[in-house]
Amino acid sequence: MVLHLYIDWLSQPCRAVAMLLMDNNIEHQVHEVSFMKKETQSAAYKEVNPAGKLPSIVDDDFHLGESHTIMRYLCTSRNLPDHYYPNDIKQRAKVDYWLDWHHLNLRHGSLCLIKANFFGPIKQLPQQTIDELRKEGDNVLKVALGFMDETLGKNNYIAGGNQISIADIALICEVTALPVAGASCEDYPNVQAWLKRTSTEIKSWDQVNMVFNQLLASRKK
Ligand SMILES: N[C@@H](CCC(=O)N[C@@H](CS)C(=O)NCC(=O)O)C(=O)O
Structure with a gap:
């Protein structure tokens, strides 16, 4: 199943995760969520990430937040080149x-x-x-x-x-x-x-x- 990425392009941690995904051609579907409009605090988004923070991914039924953790997870789960x-x-x-x-x-x-x-x-x-x-x-x-x-x-x-x-x-x-x-x-x-x-x-x-x-x-x- 395609990986879902929840981001706001203005956010530094979101852009970091997007770069890793895109540079490695990892198929994903982008869901834009605006932190300026407080969409991160909506009940719908908190179903994705209860912490109400961006970025998040959903990989099959696995929900994960925190950009550094997401990047580590992608490196190991997708067996990305060792230098990352x-x-x-x-x-x-x-x-x-x-x-x-x-x-x-x-x-x-x-x-x-x-x-x-x-x-x-x-x-x-x-x-x-x-x-x-x-x-x-x-x-x-x-x-x-x-x-x-x-x-x-x-x-x-x-x-x-x-x-x-x-x-x-x-x-x-x-x-x-x-x-x-x-x-x-x-x-x-x-x-x-x-x-x-x-x-x-x-x-x-x-x-x-x-x-x-x-x-x-x-x-x-
Ligand atoms: N430590 C987190 C920081 C995440 C974070 O601060 N995200 C901000 C956007 S840059 C956010 O979602 N703010 C929304 C809010 O606090 O409602 C990470 O690296 O992912």
Whole structure:
């Protein structure tokens, strides 16, 4: 049976899962769910994912959320090329390290700034909340991007190795969201070089980012 993918193209974790599926020609049916319209909180969507979060997949009758978990599941269930999620225990642990690191570092910093600078005005958040989110986001992001830059000064790929892994895919989608957060990676040359190199290796890059790029373009006007 075809795999069902529930996504919002604006979401970083959703785009990461879509890239892995599309680059590996895994047949799937897309169901668009808008988190901005709070469709993630509907009773119908909670039947798919009780946590009310995107992305989710349904594979036969198996329901799964959390982008990193979904990507690991796809790598093992579809026997994807080893470089995405290596069989070697130590190389795999490195990929897991960066996936775990992602949530409380790069993503945490990026989300604080997205909440402050993108959703702050839309949701009319109190100025004190915006200021606190900005302070936390700026501090966390500076350390996170600095650490990535140092690592990418030594390795071409974030978890080492000589080909892209699912850790690169998760992190690169987060880095592309920085303009929405009012941030950038321009002070981090190794991150920029990695972004350029890795994005050209992801075949579905333009297709998956199309809707998100339209949002970025509309904000520049
Ligand atoms: N740790 C989760 C994060 C998922 C997440 O935060 N998804 C957001 C979109 S980027 C969402 O579904 N928000 C909807 C909501 O909270 O109602 C993952 O990697 O999948």
